[in-house]
Amino acid sequence: MRKRMTNKFKYILSVVAVLSMLVACTTDSLDPTLAQSKNAEGSITKVDNLYSILKGAHNVLTGAGYYGRDMIATNEVRSDNCFSNGNSGRFTTQGEFEYNSNTGFMWEEAYEVIANANVIINTDVTTLEGDQAYGQHLQGAALILRALAHYDLLRVYGQQHAEGGNLGVPIVTEFKGEDLYPSRNTIDEVKTAIYNDLQTAFGMMDSSYDSSKTIVSKFVAKALEARVAVYFGDWDRAVSASEEVIGSGMYSIIPAGSFVDSWKSDGGANVLFELAFSEADNQGPNALSYIYRYPADAPGGYGDLQVVDDVIDLFEATDVRIDILGYQDGGTRLRNMGKYPDTPVGADNIPLFRYEEVVLNYAEALLETGGDALTQLNLITSNRGATPYVSATKDNILLERRKELMFEGFRFDDMMRTGMDVPYWGTIQNLLGTQSYPNNLFAYPIPIGELNANSNMEPNEGY
Secondary structure, three states, X not given: OOOOOOHHHHHHHHHHHHHHHHHHHOOOOOOHHHHOOOOOHHHOOEHHHHHHHHHHHHHHHOOOOOOOOHHHHHHHHOOOOEEEOOXXXXXXXXXXXXXXXXXXXXXXXXXXXXXXXHHHHOOOHHHOEOOHXXXXXXXXXXXXXXXXHHHHHHHHHOOOOOOOOOEOOOOOOOOOOOOOOOOOOEHHHXXXXXXHHHHHHHHHOOHHHOOOOOOOOHHHHHHHHHXXXXXXXXXXXXXXXXXXXXXXXXXXXXXXXXXXXXXXXXXXXOEEEEEOOOOOOOOHHHOHHHHHOOOOOOOOOOOOEEEOHHHHHHOXXXXXXXXXXXXXXXXXXXXXXXXXXXXXXXXXXXXXXXXXXXXXXXXXHHHHHOOOHHHHHHHHHOOOOOOOOOOOOHHHHHHHHHHHHOOOOOHHHHHHHOOOOEEEEOOOOOEEEEEOOOOHHHOOOOOHHHHHHOOOOOOOOOO
16 A cells, blocks of 8 residues: 655645646746646746735635635534534534544645745745735735644644643644654644744735735734634733734724624625635535525535524524524524525635624733723624623623624634533434533544654544
8 A cells, every 4th residue: 555645745736736726817827837846936936926826825725624614613513502413414523522533624724725825935025026015915914824724723633622731733834844744843832933923924014905805914914813812811912913903993893783784795894804705616515504504495405503592592682693593494493594694505705804803802801901891892782782791701701702703613712712611412402411621522633644644743632
């Protein structure tokens, strides 16, 4: 049997493949001999080539194995928001914490994004034809994507919520490095690398080049920095990063009357960055929408992620967010009906960074540092038809995060970073038990293929 090559070799090949396929995506064609093992870097001669590679990295993010479905769905089904009813057999393994090193998740997709980003980051822009200042801006965008992928890997595979251990994931910063069998870096090392990338990105990007919300922009660096800082409890950093986004004046909270409809359109005033989808993409059954519900004319469809019945009780009748919820199967199955609503086609853009999250991050960071958290918290309630809070507490900030960010993949991480136990259900919403915190099951297993290919890769405990 042919020995599996290391993932790093696979990432190199995937980048070469992306570059060669992108010939048709730009008027500035890349060298057609690229696929014949020519160095990818040697075929980058124009700034526009960097843009094509960056678009390729965005395309990896949209895949069903990453943010196109699995990243968001897995974090919801492992929380107290949702369970898998097993309609198509999907996400029962994840929802019941029965996964193992053969289950598969987003490891390869995230490192593919990193590989694409590293080609851009390590290119000498001064040698390229075109607007070199724009090329530097694109390098900053690539740093943001590299930071995002490392963060995603860390929160999925890192041992920060397991029983002991301090291992994170390998930090990869070169397209073709000398270390083909990388070991896992520590949690703190990965966190530091993420922060460094984001600080560098913000300093080198020029927001005048930001014309599309489907490409990472300058202030996404600060929104992601705030997200990471809240996750790790770096509260002063979370305050300053949030204030950079808020102080830009470029974004606003969607008002109550527009909230539900905002999910039917793209590029709202509250969106910092969203993944682009269209009918031409034809996600169909692989769409995130299709896993939350099935089309009205296809009751045999998927709809595996069902909402836990008592979730609806979190909302007041006047809270417009209650209208995101609805029922199928004759009013017996509670579902996410409003977020990512284009079920048959899956042509909804998927927002990854909303301004409302930044405000909630800011509120929590202010609470932890003695600032005016209440004002920020009530900016959300006042735009949702909900009763304002009379005081800001950790519990009501977490509750507001749950209500505002529900079905977007945040809840599991909020439960983890605050040390919550996690209830889980079977396919008929029968409570199977509770996973106590900390728990080895909260760190996803390193893929078996990676362990077999790399003798320096340490597995997570319990698999």
